[in-house]
Amino acid sequence: DGGITQSPKYLFRKEGQNVTLSCEQNLNHDAMYWYRQDPGQGLRLIYYSQIVNDFQKGDIAEGYSVSREKKESFPLTVTSAQKNPTAFYLCASRDRGHLSYNSPLHFGNGTRLTVT
């Protein structure tokens, strides 16, 4: 079955440590996205990538970094510079083929990160 896999589902870290969240997709989608969701809030865009080896900052990129070395993978690193890293992180992908503006996001199941 095609889909997006985020791992782990729950992640606990001590303050001051960097942590990397995994996101893998087998949908053959070109574009991938990382969002953060805080309780009672909508999704805020962290980074997105339209093709391999290219990515753009979203609205809240500070304290985060990404890489896109393979089409299938878009890992997100939460660095110690991120002041409030505890949140629900969602990875998503979408097709960028013909009429790509019609293509919706497909989401993974999310990773809930807790930093203490």
Added chain:
Amino acid sequence: QKEVEQNSGPLSVPEGAIASLNCTYSDRGSQSFFWYRQYSGKSPELIMSIYSNGDKEDGRFTAQLNKASQYVSLLIRDSQPSDSATYLCAVIRANSKLTFGKGITLSVRP
């Protein structure tokens, strides 16, 4: 002005009623519009997408788009308790940036 704004909630309707959810956006270059439903602790799931002005119906759901006024809405007819969730409006721009509103929580009372 925020890129995507949703009317403040929460919204409570009785079972069988019509729920009306609204969303406005700031970028006139926005191309496509999506409504997602999110249950607590879960990831969002696509309900409707709309690209052209007018109405688009799918079962009990109707999406309405008015690009001149820069708003998109979602109507849920014959609301069911299982429709109780948070509804997120999303807008995609020409650069593939996809932005969400804060969402509105809908509660359908039995």
